[in-house]
Amino acid sequence: MNQGPLIFLGVFFALALSWFGLVFEPQLQLGNAQQATNVVNPTQLYPQMRPGQARQGLDVYRSLGCAACHSQQVGQTGRTYDVTLTDAGTNRAEVIAALLKVKPGSNTAEVEKLAAGPMPQTILKNVPRAVADAAVAKLEPTGAKAEVKIIPTGPDITRGWGKRRSVAEDFLFDQPVMLGSQRAGPDLADVGSRLPDANWHLLHLYNPQILLKKSVMPPYRFLFEKRKVGREPAPEALKFSGEFAPERGYEIVPTDNARQLVAYLLSLRADAVIFETPITVARPPAASTNAPAAAATNAPAK
Amino acid sequence: MNPDVNPSRTRQEAEPTSGSAQAPVWLFVLVAVLAFWGMGFLDNYGGGFDPRVYEPYSARTEVERDQPSTRGRERFNAGRLAFLQYCAPCHMETGLGNPANNVPPLVHSEWALAEPPNRLIRIVLNGLRGPVKVDGKDFNSDGMLPWRDTITDDEIIARILTYVRGNGEWGHNASEITAEQVARIRDETKARAVQWTVDELLKVSEK
Numbered sequence: 001m002n003q004g005p006l007i008f009l010g011v012f013f014a015l016a017l018s019w020f021g022l023v024f025e026p027q028l029q030l031g032n033a034q035q036a037t038n039v040v041n042p043t044q045l046y047p048q049m050r051p052g053q054a055r056q057g058l059d060v061y062r063s064l065g066c067a068a069c070h071s072q073q074v075g076q077t078g079r080t081y082d083v084t085l086t087d088a089g090t091n092r093a094e095v096i097a098a099l100l101k102v103k104p105g106s107n108t109a110e111v112e113k114l115a116a117g118p119m120p121q122t123i124l125k126n127v128p129r130a131v132a133d134a135a136v137a138k139l140e141p142t143g144a145k146a147e148v149k150i151i152p153t154g155p156d157i158t159r160g161w162g163k164r165r166s167v168a169e170d171f172l173f174d175q176p177v178m179l180g181s182q183r184a185g186p187d188l189a190d191v192g193s194r195l196p197d198a199n200w201h202l203l204h205l206y207n208p209q210i211l212l213k214k215s216v217m218p219p220y221r222f223l224f225e226k227r228k229v230g231r232e233p234a235p236e237a238l239k240f241s242g243e244f245a246p247e248r249g250y251e252i253v254p255t256d257n258a259r260q261l262v263a264y265l266l267s268l269r270a271d272a273v274i275f276e277t278p279i280t281v282a283r284p285p286a287a288s289t290n291a292p293a294a295a296a297t298n299a300p301a302k
Numbered sequence: 303m304n305p306d307v308n309p310s311r312t313r314q315e316a317e318p319t320s321g322s323a324q325a326p327v328w329l330f331v332l333v334a335v336l337a338f339w340g341m342g343f344l345d346n347y348g349g350g351f352d353p354r355v356y357e358p359y360s361a362r363t364e365v366e367r368d369q370p371s372t373r374g375r376e377r378f379n380a381g382r383l384a385f386l387q388y389c390a391p392c393h394m395e396t397g398l399g400n401p402a403n404n405v406p407p408l409v410h411s412e413w414a415l416a417e418p419p420n421r422l423i424r425i426v427l428n429g430l431r432g433p434v435k436v437d438g439k440d441f442n443s444d445g446m447l448p449w450r451d452t453i454t455d456d457e458i459i460a461r462i463l464t465y466v467r468g469n470g471e472w473g474h475n476a477s478e479i480t481a482e483q484v485a486r487i488r489d490e491t492k493a494r495a496v497q498w499t500v501d502e503l504l505k506v507s508e509k
Contacts (some may be wrong), residue, residue, distance in 0.1 A: 040379075041378070044382065079358055079368070086374070106315045275365065276355070276356055276365065277356070280370050
């Protein structure tokens with residue numbers, strides 16, 4: 001029986017369909033992605049190209065196989081909302097009446113304390129969007145100002161690995177994208193804002209157990225150079241304390257690769273607020289008084 | 303009995319032939335039900351195949367409704383552009399200054415974050431020269447420009463300072479500065495024509 005054409009067609013359509021769904025369609029959807037504007041500050045574009053040293057660091061990250069143990073994708077499974085009172089207004093009686101209605105199971109004394117306390121005050125915690133919106137709608141006509149806070153939730157966010165989920169935009173300028181698939185170590189999508197100290201990263205690369213006793217990460221000592229101290233210790237030499245320090249007269253200096261890798265790690269920040277991932281970020285507190293107050297409390301040291 | 307006949311051959315089963323049998327109806331029903339369920343699942347959780355809708359959102363309207371409000375951030379937001387225009391040439395967009403040229407950083411600067419900001423506003427209006435200690439490091443500036451006559455709009459100075467003081471990316475969270483605060487200090491120091499020095503600033507008695 002000559003089933004050749006039939007088999008050919010079957011294989012052709014199976015491959016064509018998967019190419020269509022897995023390659024062509026995503027390319028149509030995301031292929032022409034551009035920098036997005038930051039939602040809370042429209043004058044900022046996100047993402048920015050990584051600085052040159054960090055871009056070289058991506059290659060180091062890739063060549064050392066960091067992606068075998070570290071992912072760069074924060075998941076988010078849900079969201080919850082808080083309602084905060086940002087301004088109690090002037091009509092105290094009405095605000096308190098509205099607060100009593102909004103906050104179930106509260107008494108007048110509690111609510112009065114809320115309205116008098118320093119702003120912002122959290123009124124409702126972990127409520128669905130509809131409840132939060134209803135609360136704001138009840139409070140605003142009284143002259144008070146209330147705000148709905150959007151809080152992403154999920155196991156990764158609980159672990160502190162990110163403030164929000166990762167989205168395609170975060171990887172716009174990376175080639176290749178170091179998504180990773182295994183998590184022998186923590187997720188690094190937002191490590192730059194989690195651990196912003198370059199020295200910490202250098203020490204951690206030299207020997208992770210200096211900083212984290214239980215770490216299973218291998219030391220990357222070959223990224224550092226051990227050499228005799230010259231006339232003066234090098235300013236970039238690692239500063240040790242205790243048993244991990246090299247013997248007297250020697251110092252540990254990071255190589256270019258170590259510095260590039262750290263620059264890359266510090267550039268990993270997924271905290272911008274863009275359309276796809278709305279979160280509420282802190283905003284500058286309002287001016288305390290209309291006019292400058294008395295003597296500076298935070299006087300600079302002489 | 304014929305000895306030529308191999309007994310094993312006679313017991314061999316007949317050659318299989320292809321025929322047809324009816325597929326069970328329940329299989330088709332199951333496939334139909336699964337397809338229907340899959341369609342419903344995609345409808346509910348697929349975000350309408352919108353590339354900008356991610357879990358946990360299931361529709362673009364939901365994402366749109368969740369966009370955070372920019373209320374109360376107008377001055378801060380506007381401040382960024384003014385900062386880039388007037389301050390970033392020396393203090394850099396990152397606010398880290400240019401220590402090689404004696405330009406102190408704004409990030410974590412106790413002068414910028416001081417509460418109340420009286421001295422900060424004076425520095426911007428008249429400039430600063432001489433030795434100054436910022437964030438634990440010593441700088442000896444030849445002179446920061448006075449902006450009194452260049453930026454005549456108090457609101458713009460208020461925006462810039464609000465941006466510098468409230469910039470979360472730099473780890474700042476100091477209070478907003480209003481145009482009234484700037485106007486008041488501009489008026490108080492209108493007789494002054496020279497830059498401040500640190501000693502003079504520390505003597506400023508704030509009212």
